[in-house]
Amino acid sequence: MKKGTDYEWEGTVTLPTEHFDCGHCGSDISADIGYRGWYRVQNGPNYQNILTCIYICHACSKPNYFDRNSSQSPVRHLVTENFPEHVKQLSPEFIQTYNQSLSAEKLEFDKIAGPGYRRALEFLVKDFAISQDPSNAEAIKSKQLGPCISEHITHDKITSTARGATYIGNDETHYVRKWVNKDIQDLKKFISLVVYWIEAELATEDMQKELGV
Numbered sequence: 001m002k003k004g005t006d007y008e009w010e011g012t013v014t015l016p017t018e019h020f021d022c023g024h025c026g027s028d029i030s031a032d033i034g035y036r037g038w039y040r041v042q043n044g045p046n047y048q049n050i051l052t053c054i055y056i057c058h059a060c061s062k063p064n065y066f067d068r069n070s071s072q073s074p075v076r077h078l079v080t081e082n083f084p085e086h087v088k089q090l091s092p093e094f095i096q097t098y099n100q101s102l103s104a105e106k107l108e109f110d111k112i113a114g115p116g117y118r119r120a121l122e123f124l125v126k127d128f129a130i131s132q133d134p135s136n137a138e139a140i141k142s143k144q145l146g147p148c149i150s151e152h153i154t155h156d157k158i159t160s161t162a163r164g165a166t167y168i169g170n171d172e173t174h175y176v177r178k179w180v181n182k183d184i185q186d187l188k189k190f191i192s193l194v195v196y197w198i199e200a201e202l203a204t205e206d207m208q209k210e211l212g213v
Contacts, residue, residue: 022059086199098191100116118187124198125166129153146163158198162194
């Protein structure tokens with residue numbers, strides 16, 4: 001039950017400070033914004049910008065969804081992807097960024113999810129490249145993703161799938177799309193292939209170390 005709303009203005013952006021009972025634990029809380037976005041609704045000849053936010057409860061750390069023109073409600077079904085163990089250890093930032101993007105996609109924030117997946121890809125690829133070529137870690141961190149793949153990754157399957165994911169992912173951050181018949185679902189498929197081949201490579205390295213072969 002929403003108890004009251006105080007709207008603060010920062011330029012043309014409305015920043016709601018919410019006070020409500022958490023839909024998960026029932027605590028009477030004042031919550032911080034965990035995520036803020038806009039979507040447009042057509043009303044006759046006019047368009048209306050609707051502010052949406054996800055607030056994180058201080059008591060239970062769970063998210064609550066807020067729509068400027070409706071009411072607060074808990075976000076109960078945020079989905080996370082389960083990644084293999086070697087990838088989890090290799091790149092925690094990839095895991096976190098990918099799952100935040102997946103949550104945004106499930107909330108139909110597809111314009112934000114796409115760039116998020118592209119960012120997740122960059123962390124995964126660069127963390128793998130650094131693990132393979134640690135002496136060039138600083139150079140890898142500062143390079144664009146394409147040259148990083150070409151110059152620091154030698155595994156053919158990882159190189160080809162990472163390059164394909166980069167092509168599609170770049171479209172999510174550019175004004176004009178080059179691969180007009182591809183979308184974030186294709187991007188996610190390519191990322192899953194990158195994950196598969198990186199996991200296979202790292203698992204193979206571990207096995208070889210254990211057996212001394």
